[in-house]
């Protein structure tokens with residue numbers, strides 16, 4: 001991606017108006033770390049959105065609201081009761097990249113290796129989008145990640161925040177990112193949110209990314225968990241169902257079969273972590 005000009009608006013409405021006027025000749029710029037991966041040769045004007053007061057993490061009722069330009073390193077450092085986002089944030093690339101890369105940049109244009117869409121799908125997060133004239137719309141993760149979200153922002157809309165539910169008692173979250181080394185792109189990323197009731201699984205949201213073309217929930221794994229005891233044998237059995245709805249891809253020198261095995265082991269591990277988290281909170 002080639003930039004020909006920078007605009008530094010001081011308000012959200014000014015940024016939205018500039019983007020609307022520029023059309024395909026403009027783009028919101030947050031951390032700028034994805035420019036390297038974007039193939040367009042036509043030069044565009046970058047509308048810097050990092051000075052609009054959108055970098056924060058606050059607890060508001062049942063949600064943590066994360067401003068769209070909050071760097072991944074802030075998410076990694078944040079700690080609060082019912083917060084679990086730091087777990088995956090610390091496994092994204094290097095500290096230098098996490099210092100500039102933002103949550104919005106990770107989920108407005110989803111690359112195949114993006115980790116945060118997988119977390120936000122499992123957590124049932126809501127994305128807040130500024131659509132102009134002081135109006136915002138809130139989109140649930142299932143709808144937001146049903147297709148490449150970049151299309152939602154073509155008309156100049158701007159993601160302003162991500163609302164992540166505060167984990168309640170009896171709920172637990174677990175994630176696994178399998179990568180060749182600490183800074184490498186993910187081979188497979190999986191996340192699980194479990195709600196336990198007296199040792200049994202009451203609700204489950206399970207998602208995967210990287211080893212499939214686009215992040216996805218795994219309903220057949222979820223169905224295989226609900227009503228069952230939260231034990232290792234059940235987790236392994238449920239993980240083996242994942243192949244019924246996604247085709248694990250051969251990549252980075254791994255065969256399809258290797259990817260499937262890696263995904264199933266990672267899913268079972270993520271479920272163990274989620275159950276341990278939930279049990280730790282209920283005792």
Ligand SMILES: Cc1cc2nc3c(=O)[nH]c(=O)nc-3n(C[C@H](O)[C@H](O)[C@H](O)COP(=O)(O)OP(=O)(O)OC[C@H]3O[C@@H](n4cnc5c(N)ncnc54)[C@H](O)[C@@H]3O)c2cc1C
Nearest residue numbers: 028030031032033034093101102104105106108114115159
């Ligand atoms: C070497 C390297 C390794 C990486 N490894 C990983 C990894 O393993 N896992 C992972 O998840 N990520 C990884 N990343 C980060 C990821 O690939 C993206 O580069 C990053 O998430 C983009 O964030 P950004 O803030 O820099 O966004 P930008 O580059 O500024 O923007 C990215 C896109 O989103 C749009 N955009 C940004 N913010 C908004 C907004 N608020 N509203 C509307 N549109 C917006 C921009 O217009 C652009 O199209 C890696 C990056 C690098 C450079």
